[in-house]
Amino acid sequence: MNSVYKTVLLDHFHNPRNKGDLDSMDRVKRGSNPRCGDDIEVGIRAENEILESVRFRGRGCSICLASASIMSECTIGLTMRQARHLVQQMLDWFGDTISEAPSNTTLAALGAVRQHPARKKCVLLAWVALDETLEIK
Amino acid sequence: MLTASDSVDFDALRKDFPIFDSGPQTLHYLDSAATSQKPRCVIDAIDLCYRNQYGPVHRGLYPLAESATEAYEKARQTIENFINAPSPDEIIFTRSATEAINLVASGWARQALEAGDEIWVSQMEHHSNYLPWQRVCRDRGASLKVIPLDSSGQLDLDKADGLFGNRTRLIAITHVSNVLGIVNPVEKITRLASVNSIPVLVDAAQSVGHMPVDVQSLSCDFLVASAHKMCGPGGIGFLYGKKERLTQTEPLLLGGGMVDQVLADTSIWAEIPARFEAGSPNLAGALGFAVAAAYIEEIGRQPIAKREQELAATAFEALSEIDGVTIYGPENSPYRSGILSFNIDGIHPHDIAQIAGEHGVAIRAGHHCCQPLMRHLNTPSTARASFSFYNNKDDIAALVMAVHETKKILGS
Ligand SMILES: Cc1ncc(COP(=O)(O)O)c(C=O)c1O
Numbered sequence A: 001m002n003s004v005y006k007t008v009l010l011d012h013f014h015n016p017r018n019k020g021d022l023d024s025m026d027r028v029k030r031g032s033n034p035r036c037g038d039d040i041e042v043g044i045r046a047e048n049e050i051l052e053s054v055r056f057r058g059r060g061c062s063i064c065l066a067s068a069s070i071m072s073e074c075t076i077g078l079t080m081r082q083a084r085h086l087v088q089q090m091l092d093w094f095g096d097t098i099s100e101a102p103s104n105t106t107l108a109a110l111g112a113v114r115q116h117p118a119r120k121k122c123v124l125l126a127w128v129a130l131d132e133t134l135e136i137k
Numbered sequence B: 001m002l003t004a005s006d007s008v009d010f011d012a013l014r015k016d017f018p019i020f021d022s023g024p025q026t027l028h029y030l031d032s033a034a035t036s037q038k039p040r041c042v043i044d045a046i047d048l049c050y051r052n053q054y055g056p057v058h059r060g061l062y063p064l065a066e067s068a069t070e071a072y073e074k075a076r077q078t079i080e081n082f083i084n085a086p087s088p089d090e091i092i093f094t095r096s097a098t099e100a101i102n103l104v105a106s107g108w109a110r111q112a113l114e115a116g117d118e119i120w121v122s123q124m125e126h127h128s129n130y131l132p133w134q135r136v137c138r139d140r141g142a143s144l145k146v147i148p149l150d151s152s153g154q155l156d157l158d159k160a161d162g163l164f165g166n167r168t169r170l171i172a173i174t175h176v177s178n179v180l181g182i183v184n185p186v187e188k189i190t191r192l193a194s195v196n197s198i199p200v201l202v203d204a205a206q207s208v209g210h211m212p213v214d215v216q217s218l219s220c221d222f223l224v225a226s227a228h229k230m231c232g233p234g235g236i237g238f239l240y241g242k243k244e245r246l247t248q249t250e251p252l253l254l255g256g257g258m259v260d261q262v263l264a265d266t267s268i269w270a271e272i273p274a275r276f277e278a279g280s281p282n283l284a285g286a287l288g289f290a291v292a293a294a295y296i297e298e299i300g301r302q303p304i305a306k307r308e309q310e311l312a313a314t315a316f317e318a319l320s321e322i323d324g325v326t327i328y329g330p331e332n333s334p335y336r337s338g339i340l341s342f343n344i345d346g347i348h349p350h351d352i353a354q355i356a357g358e359h360g361v362a363i364r365a366g367h368h369c370c371q372p373l374m375r376h377l378n379t380p381s382t383a384r385a386s387f388s389f390y391n392n393k394d395d396i397a398a399l400v401m402a403v404h405e406t407k408k409i410l411g412s
Helices: A007-014 A062-075 A078-092 A110-115 A115-137 B010-014 B040-053 B065-083 B097-114 B131-140 B185-196 B243-247 B283-299 B301-320 B351-359 B371-375 B393-410
Strands: A026-032 A039-049 A052-060 B091-094 B118-120 B143-147 B167-174 B202-203 B220-227 B235-241 B257-261 B267-269 B326-329 B339-344 B364-366 B383-384
Touching: A007 A062, A007 B393, A039 A062, A039 A115, A052 A062, A052 A078, A052 A115, A052 B301, A062 A078, A062 A115, A062 B351, A078 A110, A078 A115, A110 A115, A115 B010, A115 B351, B010 B202, B040 B065, B040 B393, B065 B091, B091 B097, B097 B167, B097 B202, B097 B220, B097 B235, B118 B131, B131 B143, B167 B185, B167 B364, B185 B202, B235 B243, B283 B301, B301 B326, B301 B339, B301 B393, B339 B351, B339 B393, B351 B364, B351 B383
Parallel strands: B118 B143, B118 B167, B167 B202, B202 B220
Antiparallel strands: A026 A039, A039 A052, B091 B235, B220 B235, B257 B267, B326 B339, B339 B383, B364 B383
């Protein structure tokens, strides 16, 4: 059985990066899934179009929270344009329009979840919220 | 002590279910409240129907059509007997419990309701016994009232002001909660309701295959259930309605078979029950349903109830010994069926169900189509193990192991 609970995912669940206070963020967006009670907020702070900080807080299942943590780690330092591109890659990867993981070893840890359609939304919740923070002009 | 369930060899009965021999890994199926597994006799009946008996129902004069019609009507009688209805004409085949409730909401309540009237449901209802009433009340200017629950999750009838009052047009209540396993005091409710001649609809989706159900002693006006939760096929269920209530009900679907005379701008409906079964009937579904009912009846619903209660009680005890596990609902077993909802501190129920699944244990996690109840329990979702008579001690041990495993992987 190909468990979704890979070491990397568990590490991000147990030791979430960039989690907590969002007070110093420029933009915050909420992602929630009333069907399972996942409810998180994602915030960004950017300087000259570069993401200086990406943070999140909230509650959810391990996959949702680990995905948010992994996302924060993978997007800090990117330009907003690069971040939007990465979000799109994630959506395509989980929407099965591409089969390759975005070239990033940490993200690959989320790949096993692709076999479980009911939980794809848990992975994407943070990413969709991030996308919305990136969209605001 | 010899108990009712000791006289039935349930371990032998498990062999009636081919699914348990179909995979390389033991399937610990603890999701029978969502849908039950199917015994060979039901599968065979459906197979035989399509091989040898299949023809149009109520629509042909040649022998195959006649025998198909006869078999379909015999299935109706089996369901009649299964719930001790006074007449087969009071059994309407529907697609499901859901469709049966919608038929009563749209066909009966819509005419019966006037502005200011009330329909009562409870806080533990499945969405299928909530939303149809919510909409029909909104459309008719009536109000939907909710019987609150006490801290153990049982109906708090004393706090339901006006429940049996003269504004109440209908009480729609589940017999057994699909989350808490609580068995509601339906007979008490119908007795109190009868003083003001208030009709009562019973959602028997979680009871009819698991405990004796007799519509005459329940004294309800409507009762609904689905075959697939009681060893029968998907796509068929029924509505029981007292004749006087069905006479007041408009059909939900119009079409072939439900009409006697179609004139240019008006029509005359067929007799009951044909009036409510527009379109070509689900013959294989009805035959499979009848065989499922007969199968359950042969085992006996008293022993089944006992067996499932015992399994749930054993699981209750084992899970409550685990640190950080919260079990919802009352402990005392007379009010419980074989359904058990729980959570583990700090761990999302979807993770419990996923890890359990990776260990061959099939449990459900989520709000179980009971968001109003989740608000009462103050949690967005729970994990749920539901037992059927074909489960055994190994299934409980596997569940307990899965809970420990979940804590090991995700616990802090
Ligand atoms: C208490 C209860 N009522 C109604 C239903 C609806 O049954 P169906 O989906 O078969 O129509 C369910 C199914 O989960 C249920 O548990």
